[in-house]
Amino acid sequence: MSGIEVRNLVKTYRIAEREKGLSGSVKGLFKRHIREIRALDGISFSIGRGELVGYIGPNGAGKSTTVKVLSGILVPDGGRCTVNGRIPWESRKEHVARIGTVFGQKSQLWWDLPVEESFDLLKEIYRLSDKQYKETLGELTELFELKELYPVPVRQMSLGQRMRCDMAAALIHSPDTVFLDEPTIGLDAVAKLTLRELISRINREKGVTVILTTHDMDDVEALCRRVMLIGHGRILRDGTVEDLRRAYKDGSEVELEEVVRRLYREEALR
């Protein structure tokens, strides 16, 4: 089976709550209230190979949880899912060797070392041959304009530079699927444009399947033909950007951001 297949995925977090104040803290020592939060409440979708899909929804909607299940970090409580035929959490090592992941708020690069060292280490971690590594790194270097960044320790990079390096690090082993979790967060307008261009090129030229979660509707409009809107752990809408616009029809031309907001409010009331 090709692409990503998700059927009825369920994930519940257990959160220990306690009352406020000192007395609450003391009570909490003896008795804890466990509240269950359904982060994913039966999610289903399928994504074909080589698609670029936007995955949007407010904070706490379940976006990152989905990405974490798909990338094999989290084990779901129910449901099935396969990524290019692999069940992520059952064959973690095999699976993660074939995917790339970027979390916009985190970095996998070595803070104190020149970024080249991080790449060299990844070469070994993914067991790439010298030839493979040279080829892919050459391509990525050109595409991401990394040459002059090689000797720079990551801690001295700007966010935009670091993001380009993190993207390259996620692609160095030529993954078949890439998860981008808010990659444009905190970037300035120019850096955002560059990054979008890069994402689109990777998808087009290398045929990599991309799932992009973001809060930036400009990202979605610039990049994605298809959008999935998630809220309260469920998929609320799945279709093209135009579908999404059409779903909210009052004749007027409104920003996508506004459409999503209204849709979301409607669904929440239902």
Next chain:
Amino acid sequence: MRPYIKFLKTRFQSLLQYRAAAWAGIVCQFFWGIIMIMALEAFYRSSDRTAPMELSRAVGYIWLGQAFLGMLPWNIDRDMDRMVRDGSLCYELLKPLDLHFYWFLRAFSWRFSTMILRVIPQLIFAALILPMLGLGEWALILPKNPLVYPLWVVSVFLALLLSSTITTAANITLIWSVSGSGTSQLLGSFVTLFSGMVVPLPFFPDRWQAFLTFQPFHGLCDGPNRIFTGDIPLSRVPGEWGLQVFWILFFFLLGRILTAAGQKHLAVQGG
């Protein structure tokens, strides 16, 4: 093994830049060593009972303890702690590696690099500079029998492995506790007391001695130090190694079990 070796190299490179911290530590440990030796000397002078160890050996014991302080598993890896808190731990899970062995190497490189930065200046100070300053009685006396050195080096290496397996197991508890400070404090007090860093273990009451020899922290510091000073005769060295190897295997397996359990438990929180 290639990924693991490369990881080890990269991590050394990253850790060896904490040179200023190392120098600060060294200066602090010179003074600490001297204070401990002065206390010990006073204790030897005022007591008329025979001490369990000659003064010169006790002095050597203390200097070696100070020199190898950086190797003791007395705390939790701050990098790991940060990764659990800010969630970058998920990048660790996204690597196609054996997690436990990878984390073991992380601990090993950390303990080794903290140790190696400090140990040589410390030993030079204790063995060579102190006698030159006319403080020969407070100096570390080097063994005359050349055979001691290789046997001691092996036992130091085993101590390093033991320290790394203990550190790994302790680091993994972060998965459940989120903050490492509790484990760090608990571990710190046990390790410093039972490795002989506070008071050399032979100074504890006689009926404790059997327990003290067989508990895991003896092999971190007390064992290797007494091999060097000659307090443990060479014939007993293989037995000492055996004890160390036993505890290394014990904590290595414990770490593997904890990692497997932790991976199941792990729920990386995030919006």
